[in-house]
Amino acid sequence: xxxxxxxxxxxxxxxxxxxxxxxLDDQYVQLQxxxxxxxxxxxxxxxxxxxxxxxxxxxxxxxxLQQQVVDFKKVDGYVHQFKGSSSxxxxxxxxxxxxxxxNFCDEKNLDGCSRFLNLVKQEFYLVKNxxxxxxxxxxxxxxxGGTVPLIE
Amino acid sequence: xxxxxxxxxxxxADELLMKYQYISDFFIxxxxxxxxxxxxxxxxxxxxxxxxxxxxxxxxFIVLCGATHLINLWTFTTHSRTVAVVMTTAKILTAVVxxxxxxxxxxxxxDLLSVKTxxxxxxxxxAELDREMGLIRTQxxxxxxxxxxxxxxxxxxxxxxxxxxxxxxxxxxxSLEECALWMPTxxxxxxxxxxxxxxxxxxxxxxxxxxxxxNQVFSTNRAVKISPSSPVARLRPSxxxxxxxxxxxxxxxxxxxxxxxxxxxxxxxxxYALMVLMLPSDSARQWHVHELELVEVVADQVAVALSHAAxxxxxxxxxxxxxxxxxxxxxARREAETAVRARNDFLAVMNHEMRTPMHxxxxxxxxxxxxxxxxxxxxxxxxxxxxxxxLAALINDVLxxxxxxxxxxxxxxGTFNLxxxxxxxxxxxxxxxxxxxxxxxxxxxxxxxxxxIGDEKRLMQVLLNVVGNAVKFSxxxxxxxxxxxxxxxxxxxxxxxxxxxxxxxxHFYLRIQVKDTGLGINPQDIPKLFTKFAQxxxxxTKNSSGGxxxxxxxxxxxxxxxxxxxxxxxxxxxxxxxxxxxxxxxPGHSNESRLPFVPKVPGNHMPTNFSGLKIVVMDxxxxxRMVTKGLLMHLGCDVLAVGSADECVRVxxxxxxxxxxxxxxPGADTCEVAVRLHEKFSKxxxxxxxxxxxxxxxxxxKENCSRVGMDGVVLxxxxxxxxxxxxxxxxxxxxxxxxx
Numbered sequence: 001x002x003x004x005x006x007x008x009x010x011x012x013x014x015x016x017x018x019x020x021x022x023x024l025d026d027q028y029v030q031l032q033x034x035x036x037x038x039x040x041x042x043x044x045x046x047x048x049x050x051x052x053x054x055x056x057x058x059x060x061x062x063x064x065l066q067q068q069v070v071d072f073k074k075v076d077g078y079v080h081q082f083k084g085s086s087s088x089x090x091x092x093x094x095x096x097x098x099x100x101x102x103n104f105c106d107e108k109n110l111d112g113c114s115r116f117l118n119l120v121k122q123e124f125y126l127v128k129n130x131x132x133x134x135x136x137x138x139x140x141x142x143x144x145g146g147t148v149p150l151i152e
Numbered sequence: 153x154x155x156x157x158x159x160x161x162x163x164x165a166d167e168l169l170m171k172y173q174y175i176s177d178f179f180i181x182x183x184x185x186x187x188x189x190x191x192x193x194x195x196x197x198x199x200x201x202x203x204x205x206x207x208x209x210x211x212x213f214i215v216l217c218g219a220t221h222l223i224n225l226w227t228f229t230t231h232s233r234t235v236a237v238v239m240t241t242a243k244i245l246t247a248v249v250x251x252x253x254x255x256x257x258x259x260x261x262x263d264l265l266s267v268k269t270x271x272x273x274x275x276x277x278x279a280e281l282d283r284e285m286g287l288i289r290t291q292x293x294x295x296x297x298x299x300x301x302x303x304x305x306x307x308x309x310x311x312x313x314x315x316x317x318x319x320x321x322x323x324x325x326x327s328l329e330e331c332a333l334w335m336p337t338x339x340x341x342x343x344x345x346x347x348x349x350x351x352x353x354x355x356x357x358x359x360x361x362x363x364x365x366x367n368q369v370f371s372t373n374r375a376v377k378i379s380p381s382s383p384v385a386r387l388r389p390s391x392x393x394x395x396x397x398x399x400x401x402x403x404x405x406x407x408x409x410x411x412x413x414x415x416x417x418x419x420x421x422x423x424y425a426l427m428v429l430m431l432p433s434d435s436a437r438q439w440h441v442h443e444l445e446l447v448e449v450v451a452d453q454v455a456v457a458l459s460h461a462a463x464x465x466x467x468x469x470x471x472x473x474x475x476x477x478x479x480x481x482x483x484a485r486r487e488a489e490t491a492v493r494a495r496n497d498f499l500a501v502m503n504h505e506m507r508t509p510m511h512x513x514x515x516x517x518x519x520x521x522x523x524x525x526x527x528x529x530x531x532x533x534x535x536x537x538x539x540x541x542x543l544a545a546l547i548n549d550v551l552x553x554x555x556x557x558x559x560x561x562x563x564x565x566g567t568f569n570l571x572x573x574x575x576x577x578x579x580x581x582x583x584x585x586x587x588x589x590x591x592x593x594x595x596x597x598x599x600x601x602x603x604x605i606g607d608e609k610r611l612m613q614v615l616l617n618v619v620g621n622a623v624k625f626s627x628x629x630x631x632x633x634x635x636x637x638x639x640x641x642x643x644x645x646x647x648x649x650x651x652x653x654x655x656x657x658x659h660f661y662l663r664i665q666v667k668d669t670g671l672g673i674n675p676q677d678i679p680k681l682f683t684k685f686a687q688x689x690x691x692x693t694k695n696s697s698g699g700x701x702x703x704x705x706x707x708x709x710x711x712x713x714x715x716x717x718x719x720x721x722x723x724x725x726x727x728x729x730x731x732x733x734x735x736x737x738x739p740g741h742s743n744e745s746r747l748p749f750v751p752k753v754p755g756n757h758m759p760t761n762f763s764g765l766k767i768v769v770m771d772x773x774x775x776x777r778m779v780t781k782g783l784l785m786h787l788g789c790d791v792l793a794v795g796s797a798d799e800c801v802r803v804x805x806x807x808x809x810x811x812x813x814x815x816x817x818p819g820a821d822t823c824e825v826a827v828r829l830h831e832k833f834s835k836x837x838x839x840x841x842x843x844x845x846x847x848x849x850x851x852x853x854k855e856n857c858s859r860v861g862m863d864g865v866v867l868x869x870x871x872x873x874x875x876x877x878x879x880x881x882x883x884x885x886x887x888x889x890x891x892x
Binding site: 026 | 772773774775776778779780782783785786814847868869870871872
């Protein structure tokens with residue numbers, strides 16, 4: 001069970017680093033708590049939906065900002081959505097970026113919006129990457145016969 | 153002499169002789185001529201006469217004979233040759249015809265003779281037929297008689313009438329001299345003369361049943377000729393010259409049980425009556441076959457009619473009996489009703505009369521409690537109040553007792569502090585005991601749980617009653633109360649052998665002993681102790697009566713608690729001990745299903761199981777929706793997640809207890825949903841709790857939410873614990889005290 005131990009240690013280190021760097025917050029831990037025998041793939045499912053939703057949202061955002069006449073209300077709506085879903089998943093940095101984004105929407109600052117769209121996009125892909133790695137690690141641990149350690 | 157053509161007679165005619173010959177010939181001719189005339193006349197008259205040709209011949213013969221004789225008239229005197237020729241011709245013709253006729257007659261006469269024979273034969277036949285017809289007519293008449301008789305017999309259902317009619321009709325139809333019916337007696341060993349036609353002999357005459365002749369008659373269903381000298385037939389005063397023939401036939405006496413569906417009861421009946429029929433004496437009459445048949449038929453019919461009559465009698469008797477019973481029952485019922493009403497009235501009145509002063513005591517004592525009192529006084533007032541409350545409870549229980557007896561009383565189960573109960577009883581009793589200088593000790597075993605589930609009020613009542621009795625009936629000494637958890641060996645008491653308690657994980661048996669050094673009880677009186685209002689004699693001293701409802705009520709309560717109560721005493725002056733065992737529940741171990749929205753247990757722990765709780769979550773963000781749904785499902789709820797306000801309003805039913813509206817949908821939507829939900833469920837009971845989930849800590853949001861009638865606001869992010877406490881607070885209190 002050397003491998004399991006190793007993997008687990010790897011996992012713990014990684015997830016702690018994510019917490020430290022602010023990629024994930026406590027909400028992710030809450031999500032993990034919701035995973036139980038009746039719902040064994042809960043986290044994976046939620047995260048997948050988050051990824052899908054976010055892709056779509058980002059596209060919509062991009063297209064709406066490229067309009068001749070930008071509907072800031074609509075943009076604000078999208079950003080609000082994105083903020084909601086990212087905070088539900090615990091993607092902290094994305095959420096923070098969204099919050100700032102909304103300010104620009106309120107000011108109807110197109111430049112700022114475009115800039116922040118990029119930022120948000122960036123943060124999103126970052127956290128996506130991290131989450132995918134994390135989930136892969138989890139899978140490996142499970143396949144090796146171990147259990148995923150829970151972080152408090 | 154000259155030769156003349158005349159022919160002269162040979163001798164000279166004597167004139168007289170000649171004259172007579174002449175006349176005779178004339179008459180002969182006349183007769184001969186008239187006979188055919190007569191014949192023709194009469195034949196013409198009769199329609200049928202087959203021998204006309206013969207007649208013609210005969211007629212011709214006669215006519216010619218007559219002619220001959222007529223012509224002969226002329227030959228007496230000298231006559232010419234013509235006459236002679238005519239004479240000769242006539243004679244010749246006559247000769248021819250006569251010969252022909254003679255020849256014909258040979259043929260005819262046998263025929264005529266045979267006709268005669270046939271006639272005789274037919275006459276005989278007619279006579280015979282006449283006889284037979286007479287016979288048939290007789291039979292038919294007999295048949296008619298039978299029918300009429302049967303009709304008469306069957307037209308009545310009265311036994312006596314049936315039998316009487318039978319005898320009368322039979323007597324009439326068959327023209328009997330005497331007809332009698334012998335019925336078997338109760339013992340079945342004798343035949344008793346029951347009915348006779350002419351009352352000639354005393355009824356009541358008996359004959360043993362085992363006579364061979366009687367057996368012979370009983371063994372067949374045919375009418376049997378018996379000797380007129382047999383005992384059953386010896387009914388007539390002797391002295392008649394020649395008694396007529398006697399016939400006896402059996403009459404089966406059928407019972408209700410003999411009527412099978414398929415077979416007519418032939419062999420199964422054992423009881424027969426005997427019908428004896430006697431033809432008139434001094435007549436040459438014999439019993440004809442058809443008469444015997446008639447008798448047999450009648451006997452059968454009589455049997456059937458009798459059994460019908462018996463059935464009818466039976467059913468009439470049963471009906472009368474039933475009616476009597478009905479009347480009696482009705483009377484009893486009315487009496488019972490009256491008694492119950494009287495009791496209820498009495499109880500109601502007594503209740504009221506007792507309650508009024510009680511009410512005064514309680515009210516004034518509680519008022520007194522409010523005033524300035526010294527600690528001593530306060531203690532006293534409290535005791536007064538407690539006692540009067542107890543008394544009020546007792547008064548209630550007087551009514552309860554009647555309910556107890558109906559079986560309609562139910563215990564109020566609840567969790568209570570067992571130790572505190574004992575202490576309270578002690579406190580209540582101590583003042584009285586100290587007045588009487590009795591010492592009271594209470595010892596509770598160490599394994600007695602602190603809390604128990606049961607009917608606290610009534611347990612206290614029982615305990616108080618028992619302890620109160622102990623105090624009441626002790627002039628001096630001490631009273632000890634012991635309570636412990638009954639182990640199996642203590643549960644079986646010789647005094648209560650039917651009691652087989654089975655302790656389980658959820659329950660335990662509390663056993664309490666109250667021992668006093670008082671007056672004791674006479675062992676003979678012990679059984680009466682628990683009966684209502686029963687007095688035991690020696691206790692009618694200056695003490696208040698030992699009777700009353702107290703112990704009876706206690707017994708009933710204890711029984712309801714699935715326990716036993718009994719008292720032991722060694723005798724008068726030796727004190728007594730009361731024992732009772734009751735079944736109490738153990739809190740925390742019991743598996744009462746606690747549905748979160750009916751929180752009965754006033755415990756401090758939160759219900760952790762919301763299983764089955766139906767919730768609707770509205771969130772248009774799919775990630776958020778999924779997270780909230782997962783959260784609630786983790787807590788065991790049955791969650792329906794929707795993504796729009798319309799869908800939300802549509803799917804919410806009275807079964808759903810909570811609706812979570814995620815207010816990340818900016819602005820009016822969540823409020824709108826709340827308003828619409830209020831509209832949809834106008835009745836408070838149907839409407840689920842509406843809670844908003846928001847990340848916005850703005851005061852405005854909270855105000856808006858409460859304005860539209862939301863039951864609470866929850867701040868996101870929501871942890872499992874937070875959701876748990878939100879749900880439990882909602883279900884316990886119906887709203888969220890502050891935004892969590």
